Amino acid sequence: MTALSERISQSAFDDSRLRVVxxxxxxxxxxxxxxEVYEDLHKQVSSVPGxxxxxxxxxxxxxxxWLITSEWESAPRFLAWVNSEAHVASVQPLHGCVRDxxxxxxSVLRETGRDHGPGAAAVAFSPGPPAGSAFAPASAxxxxxxxxxxxxxxxxxxxxxxxxxxxxxxxxxxxVVAELLSGYASPQAxxxxxxxxxxxxxxxxxxxxxxxxxxxxxxxxxxxHVALQPEVRALEEAINPYLEQDRDLSDPGSARTFFTRAxxxxxxxxxxxxxxxxxLERHALFYPAKKGCGTELAxxxxxxxxxAVDDASSPVxxxxxxxxxxxxxxxxxxxxxxxxxPALTLGVEGGHxxxxxxxxxxxxxxxxxxxxxxxxxxxxxxxMRLITDRRSPARA
Numbered sequence: 001m002t003a004l005s006e007r008i009s010q011s012a013f014d015d016s017r018l019r020v021v022x023x024x025x026x027x028x029x030x031x032x033x034x035x036e037v038y039e040d041l042h043k044q045v046s047s048v049p050g051x052x053x054x055x056x057x058x059x060x061x062x063x064x065x066w067l068i069t070s071e072w073e074s075a076p077r078f079l080a081w082v083n084s085e086a087h088v089a090s091v092q093p094l095h096g097c098v099r100d101x102x103x104x105x106x107s108v109l110r111e112t113g114r115d116h117g118p119g120a121a122a123v124a125f126s127p128g129p130p131a132g133s134a135f136a137p138a139s140a141x142x143x144x145x146x147x148x149x150x151x152x153x154x155x156x157x158x159x160x161x162x163x164x165x166x167x168x169x170x171x172x173x174x175x176v177v178a179e180l181l182s183g184y185a186s187p188q189a190x191x192x193x194x195x196x197x198x199x200x201x202x203x204x205x206x207x208x209x210x211x212x213x214x215x216x217x218x219x220x221x222x223x224x225h226v227a228l229q230p231e232v233r234a235l236e237e238a239i240n241p242y243l244e245q246d247r248d249l250s251d252p253g254s255a256r257t258f259f260t261r262a263x264x265x266x267x268x269x270x271x272x273x274x275x276x277x278x279x280l281e282r283h284a285l286f287y288p289a290k291k292g293c294g295t296e297l298a299x300x301x302x303x304x305x306x307x308a309v310d311d312a313s314s315p316v317x318x319x320x321x322x323x324x325x326x327x328x329x330x331x332x333x334x335x336x337x338x339x340x341x342p343a344l345t346l347g348v349e350g351g352h353x354x355x356x357x358x359x360x361x362x363x364x365x366x367x368x369x370x371x372x373x374x375x376x377x378x379x380x381x382x383x384m385r386l387i388t389d390r391r392s393p394a395r396a
Contacts, residue, residue, distance in 0.1 A: 007309060008271040008318075009155045010162075012075035013299050016151035017052070017108040020078060022068040022101060030097035034066070037093045044090050045070070050077025075107070076295050079265060083324045088260055095253065102220060107151040158271070160198060161219040164212040164264035164322045164329065171207050173242040178204055180238050182388045187229035189392035195221045199391045201331070203384035205286040207244075210264065210329050210384065212284070212322070264322045264329065268302035271318035271333075272309050280317055280333045284384040285346070287328040288362045297360040298323040301330050304347040314344060326362070329384070338383070342376045 026034055038056060045051055052071040059065035072078040081087055094101075169177045181202050189197045195217030203210045215222040226232050227249075236249055247258040289297040298321050305319035318333040330347065332338070343349040348357050354375065358368040369378040 007156065008158045008269070008273050009306075010157065010266065010269040011155070011302065012079060012265075012267040013302055014107065014151055015074050016149055018072040018075045018078050019106045019108055020070045020072065021104040021106070022070075023104075024066040024068065024094075024098050025100040026064045026066060027097055027099050028064065031063070034094075034097040037097060038068075040093070041090055044086075045081070048077075048081045050074060050081070071108075075105070075267075078105070079267065079323075080295070080325075083263065083265070088257065095256070109151040109154065111150065156273075158273075159216055161215045161217075162212070162266040162269055162320050163215070163219055163223075164210055164266065165259065165262040166208060166210045166264045166322075166324070166327060166329070167258075167262045168244045169207050169209060169239070169242045170244055174204065174207055177209065177239055177242050178385075178387050180235060181209070184235040185231040186390055186392075187226050187232050191217065191222050191225040194218065195225075197222050197226065197392055199389070201282055201284070201389045202387040203284040203329075204387055205384040208286065210284065210286075210322075212320070212329075212331055264324045264327065266320050267298050267323045268305070268321040269319070270302075270305050270309050280335060281338065282386070282389055283332045283334060283338050283345070284386070285330045285332070285379075285382045286384050287330065287357075287382065289326040289328055289360055290362045291326055293360045294323055294326040294328055297357070298328050300353075300356060300360065301328065301347045304349070304353065305330075308344060308349075315340060316344065339376060339379065342372065342379045346375060346379045346382065348375065 024034075042054065042056075045054065050073040052073060054068060054070035057067040057069070059067070070078075181204075186200075187197070191197065195215065197213065198216050199214040201212045203212075213222070213226075233249075240247065240249075245258065245261070248254040249258075287297055287301070302319075302321050305316060305321070308314040308316040309319070315335045315338075316332060317335055320331040322329045322331070332345065334345070338345050341349065343354070346357075348354040348369075354370060355368045363381070369375045
């Protein structure tokens with residue numbers, strides 16, 4: 001069993017409150033326009049389920065620098081909003097007055113120096129799950145439920161940010177796109193003294209492409225760096241004719257909309273903490289959820305992987321679950337063949353897990369897989385085809 005202190009864990013599913021920090025750099029003279037846009041945006045966000053409050057702040061040193069902080073009942077509530085088409089439309093007016101933005105997201109771990117009212121301590125220090133666990137009950141039973149709960153314990157990280165992009169290509173173009181994606185020259189890995197592109201994995205499932213990246217340091221700096229590399233720009237231009245969603249990466253607005261819609265956030269990551277071995281094989285599984293079931297499906301898979309990593313006999317060394325709306329992708333680093341324990345690899349090992357998965361999946365047309373052979377076929381249909389998996393050279 002992996003000790004909780006050794007386990008590397010990142011999760012949006014501990015149901016703790018979320019603090020979102022948005023840093024903005026405004027164009028000169030755009031303050032009044034920005035305030036008008038903010039008022040409209042605030043009215044929309046205040047009615048979004050899970051939103052608690054927000055604050056608007058202006059720098060005392062540079063009046064062009066502003067800060068918006070917002071508080072949410074939980075990360076899944078915020079992610080459902082920020083990944084929605086309504087959000088994409090609502091922030092469009094900001095681009096006319098904002099030069100640059102940077103978004104940071106934090107679980108609330110402790111609160112000090114504030115009077116939370118009667119019974120607040122019961123909420124702030126409710127027992128919750130064991131220290132190190134990524135999960136909490138779906139709702140807090142404390143006296144102030146609208147505030148949400150605090151993160152139970154600090155999580156151990158590995159200094160790596162994980163993110164993915166997904167998009168679809170025109171049916172019939174899959175072979176051409178796969179060849180383009182497998183043959184491009186790798187961009188320079190070192191972004192600056194603090195940021196480095198560590199690994200890029202590309203998979204396809206039918207006409208859907210998923211590009212998963214691992215970054216040491218600043219994810220936004222790495223993504224901007226990669227987008228400017230000649231090798232990547234040439235690749236993006238080459239696949240443009242095959243995309244189902246038109247884009248023009250030379251137009252900032254078009255590029256911003258495309259990458260916002262293509263974002264596939266990592267909602268859960270867990271690893272045994274044993275590092276990366278050459279014996280590990282990387283696999284990706286695609287889970288198209290029924291409408292409205294994406295978060296529940298991602299939470300189910302995340303819980304399964306928490307248990308798998310704690311099992312000394314399990315081949316699962318690490319797992320990352322990516323989810324946006326009803327698209328769920330699970331990235332696995334496995335010791336040994338992926339089909340040696342197909343139920344574990346699929347995320348359904350244990351009583352009734354296959355039935356729960358089938359209830360949540362849009363593609364479970366053949367009912368619940370129960371036998372070893374049925375689960376193996378289900379796994380085969382879910383597995384994504386590896387196009388390329390590139391690791392950057394280790395630091396000198």
